[in-house]
Amino acid sequence: PMGFDAFGLPAEEYAIQTGIHPARSTQDNMKMYRVQLKKLGFSFDWSRSFATCDPNYYKWTQWIFTLLFTHYYHKSEEKARPITELLQIFETSGNGDINKKAFHSYEGIFSADEWKNFSRSKQSEILADYRIAYRKIGYVNWCEGLGTVLANDQIKDGVSERGGHPVERKAMTQWYLRITAYADRLLLGIRNIEWSDALKTMQANWIGRSEGALIRFPIEGYDERIEVFTTRPDTIFGATYMVLAPEHDLVEKLTTADRRPGVDEYLAYVSSRSEIERMADKSVTGEFIGAYALHPFTGDRVPIWIGEYVLKDYGTGAIMAVPSDDDRDLAFATKFNIPVIPVIDKSEYPGATLADKVGKVINSDFLNGLEVPEAISRACEEIEKRGLGEAKVNYKLRDANFSRQRYWGEPFPILFDKDGVPEALPLEQLPLELPKTKDFKPGVGGKSPLSRLESWVNAGDGYTRVTDVMPAVAGSSWYYLRYMDPHNDKAFASPEAISYWQNVDLYVGGSEHAVAHLLYARFWHKFLYDLGYVTTEEPFKKLINQGMIQGVIEYMILLKEKVDGHHKFLCSGLASDRGIEDYVRIPVHIDFVNDYGNSDSFMDLNSLRKFIKWRPEFKNAIFECTKGVFHKGMFSPKSTASDSHLLTLSEVGKMSKRYYNVVNPDDVVKDYGADTFRAYEMFLGPLEQSKPWDTQGIEGVSKFIRKFWGLFFTGENLEISDATPTTQEFKILHRTIQKVEKDIEAFSFNTAVSAFMICVNDLRKIDCHKRAILEPLVRLLSPFAPFICEELWQRLGNESSVHLAQYPELDPSYLVEDSFDYPICINGKKRHVKAYSSGMGKEDIMADATQIPEIGKWLEGKNVVKVIVVPKRMVNIVVK
């Protein structure tokens, strides 16, 4: 159910050509059309991956969506409640008459104080609006937000990565997943799962809980107030100006006539800037809009500005700026000559930065003299007392855009009536299948392809359908539950199956899912838990991030000539005889120092930076990317001297078609067999670690497999003895059982393979061919080398599969050693080794160790201060 990249081609284009539903097509079809599409020279923009295409599965994804749609978050109960309950309460409470009960229930959406602060007209508007409450208060909200769509009218900025087509960001009414309702519980739940600390921290940071205050600033001459969120209410007396996000609702209203031209110009500037530009260039920009807020405590006039550095989506989209205690505010104030009032005295905390929450408050009326932490709570108190705002917890986590303007994906099981009120389709009408079509081009104004289908949009009786589809994360948020009962057509999984399987014991996945997929799945799971559909609070009990097998990416740089005293290079990627033509799209000249921002070459900027770091003498060189074909063997072998004309650079990175560094496992299997390949992947290193694929070491594993086979055969003939094994042979076996068992539990497969190698080497040395040893060993090795073990198991005369056989059991009695080789150390340095029997006491060892003749020379002329004996570890003699 996860979206997958099918040969790097989007499903839409595939369907255009074939008319075949990708999920139902065969691999061969795919390959055939892949070739055709390439010939046609398609480039693609609006989708790279297939969404879930099996209606029997996505029926339940749609059903869960209807649950999310018909439930709301009840703050005081901290769980999901059906919206219908809420509506009933309103209906019985009479038109516009807000009784306490209704009020309480409404708390799930607005706090009591928020409600109080709404104007009378807004309150009745909300009540009159209750019929369309679904739009606003469910776990999925139908509201406006930015989406990235193909610009089919005008080129604005930025081009798509794949085809170079222009895209734009556009506000559209879309579905949003209200994951923020679960922010607190998603954060708390992290404690109870066995994930790596790194991953837990990443999720915690992503949720980004911060405690602070919501403060409402009155505006001179207006009834409205500006709401700001701050984690530093203690610095409120240092607030010398306010900044609104350029997209803030009040900007239009508050801008004075004399400031209008400047503001319009600034707004135009902001909207012209692409995300990339904003990120690359963080220069301080802003504009005064002419209006003033009134400081809630002092009543001073506080000028209102707009500025790019305030984000519409975080907090309230507005800040009180305290230049004395915030780096960004200070930079802004400095640039625009806004006064700075120091409010925190940090003289007692040398080395503390502006952001550190330490110091004593000054210039701040009733806060003077307090330490920062006290001042924060004191300020919150006062703010609440005077009705200026309240303490508030804010989360970085934002509601997730759940609409995609493309063809493939689960259609939304929602109909809008003629008044625009959404209704969920009942389960009997699911799945709502995607309509068949041959027209996959985007709709007008960046709308999705479905909007072009009149028969889809109009559902009859004045009802209309949503034209967007769900993202790939929809299906992936719960697919593991479907595995528990995959063929059930009455429910997404039966209660029996759910209570038997519960949740995922071990989830192995890449760390790229750290915040998105893993967070959404946790949210859905908790939601289903609240509704009683699952029995656990967390979907994935234990999680391991496997590393990625990487490839080596090679680059080549050719010193071409000297131009105006500058070195000029031809640079290129390479790795195979297929050449690089396709991958260097636009030849560009890069003067690295002055113009390095415009690279569109295969050899990316990072590599160039690395190159410069390595060879600083070429700092001022000119790099020219070329379409020419470089072969590895074209130039003299790797030379790095500056008099040479060729330099090579390589780096380790993802295996990808675009780098020509993909190693096909089939080839390795063909050369060495599946068992060797499998065991070698395990042997390469720790599971969690990414590592480059390097076939050099595979010989060792291959030899091991052959040696293991050799234990059973002399030439072609099976030669197995039924003799009783010696103690030593049993010891070798059971030592291996112990080690392998422990390693499997710790997911340390590389050391398990090494234990097998040691075992086989030891058995060869003593020429052991005994069934009583080898048969358990076959069973033990079978998860690591399943095919050869199955073969040997059958040859040993067993009827059923080795994979169904009883796993060998450890007998610790074979592991008892009667002596131990103690390293004898002088002051912690090993000088000698001596064996002492296991029964020997500490005192006896101590006494003997100091008498060892070989140790004598180290003790000469010194006093023995202390002798430390650690049983079964070592002996340390401390001398002075």
Next chain:
RNA sequence: GCCAAAGUGGUGGAAUUGGUAGACACGCUGGACUCAAAAUCCAGUGCUGGCAACAGCGUGUGGGUUCGAGUCCCACCUUUGGUACCA
């Protein structure tokens, strides 16, 4: 900048969680078998000095704790992921 992870031979990596650093492999060197090669087998292989016995040094750098540090603490350097004006 911030968050996270990691730095051990020529290479991939071990190290019982504070107790013999370099297991197991690859590579390399020498040898056996062979007319020869491949395959296989045997021996050696951290660095430096020495014929050797042996000695000194050695887990990114500098300091600290300890009888004892790859492992713990402090500061720094480097690399790899992630993230980005989060108020």
